[in-house]
Amino acid sequence: MLVLGIETSCDETASAVVENGRKILSNIVATQMEVHSKYGGVVPELASRHHIQNIVTVIQKSLDDASVTLADIDCIAVTQGPGLVGSLLIGISTAKAISYIMGLPLIGVNHIEGHIYSNILVHNELIPPFISLVVSGGHTDLIYVGNGKREYEKLGQTMDDAAGEAFDKVAKLLELGYPGGPIIDRLSKEGNPNAIKFPRPYVWNHSLNFSFSGLKTSILNYLIREKSEGNKINKADVCASFQSAVVDVLIEKSLRACEMKNVNTIAIAGGVAANSALRAGFVQRCQEAGYKLFYPPLVLCTDNAAMIAGVSYHLMNDKMPLMLDFDAVKEFASL
Numbered sequence: 001m002l003v004l005g006i007e008t009s010c011d012e013t014a015s016a017v018v019e020n021g022r023k024i025l026s027n028i029v030a031t032q033m034e035v036h037s038k039y040g041g042v043v044p045e046l047a048s049r050h051h052i053q054n055i056v057t058v059i060q061k062s063l064d065d066a067s068v069t070l071a072d073i074d075c076i077a078v079t080q081g082p083g084l085v086g087s088l089l090i091g092i093s094t095a096k097a098i099s100y101i102m103g104l105p106l107i108g109v110n111h112i113e114g115h116i117y118s119n120i121l122v123h124n125e126l127i128p129p130f131i132s133l134v135v136s137g138g139h140t141d142l143i144y145v146g147n148g149k150r151e152y153e154k155l156g157q158t159m160d161d162a163a164g165e166a167f168d169k170v171a172k173l174l175e176l177g178y179p180g181g182p183i184i185d186r187l188s189k190e191g192n193p194n195a196i197k198f199p200r201p202y203v204w205n206h207s208l209n210f211s212f213s214g215l216k217t218s219i220l221n222y223l224i225r226e227k228s229e230g231n232k233i234n235k236a237d238v239c240a241s242f243q244s245a246v247v248d249v250l251i252e253k254s255l256r257a258c259e260m261k262n263v264n265t266i267a268i269a270g271g272v273a274a275n276s277a278l279r280a281g282f283v284q285r286c287q288e289a290g291y292k293l294f295y296p297p298l299v300l301c302t303d304n305a306a307m308i309a310g311v312s313y314h315l316m317n318d319k320m321p322l323m324l325d326f327d328a329v330k331e332f333a334s335l
């Protein structure tokens, strides 16, 4: 079965062709990084406009790269949420039009389920139950993936900023550019993670929830204090120390989730899963604990449509009641 996947939940216009839920024939991502970088974050209205400009070209390229035409496609999959409403609407309207014209089934896919699936897409040996840590610009979720059909249980989530959002906001405070995650990741390699002792918010809290906005504030306070005392800021040290605080909390809580659910496998996903310190930390802690660790290749960490197409293959096969029918689209569009 050939699925054409479409993803426009945030600032990436993405389209992919995936065969039988696993084989990626093409995976095109048009990023809007440059558009949003001068604002230090995604501007929803601009994101929607750029999705409109790019979507047809991106879809055509994904078909060309896979050496197929729309006539070869068996099903259309599109991200139905969560995400920016205006951005989602562009992908959904386009998917709906293609599905209507070509007479193809249309499946709405949950974006977070897509991120979880990005590991299953490339790791045949990843078998539930496992704990998935989805860390991106919009989400920080700890999810138990059971071995029932699409059995998910959310164990924890952020109470305020998402982990990626914290990276982006701290980079903005340090005037480093956008998106902050990759920049902080790079600069941290030149800094000392023990230079400044930033708090590890919520780490010993009994719940598996997260909170990153206080950490961001303590970095702001640190910068104000140092500047007022006339001290020179070592940005690499600030980055490395901040990153180390985020990484510590994410790893600690993920391991605790494993203990709680009595599983020995962790799969990390989402844009922040590209972080080199997070990966290295997880590798070490999982080795010590005897846990199996999975993470996707970098291109599947950040938003992409291959993960969306992958999920829909299973929704189709399981005949799950998640078909995005026209009434659902109408309801969605009226939000």
Ligand code: KG4
Residues within 6 Å of the ligand: 010, 135, 136, 137, 138, 139, 163, 164, 165, 167, 168, 179, 180, 181, 182, 185, 270, 271, 272, 273, 274, 275, 276, 301, 302, 303
């Ligand atoms: O999954 P994604 O592409 O979009 C959302 O669904 O939000 O994630 C984007 C987020 C941004 O906040 C970005 O700064 C962060 O992922 N990110 C990273 C790294 N690469 C991307 N954060 C930390 N380290 C990285 N290497």
Ligand code: ZN
Residues within 6 Å of the ligand: 111, 115, 136, 137, 270, 271, 302, 303
């Ligand atoms: Zn995402």
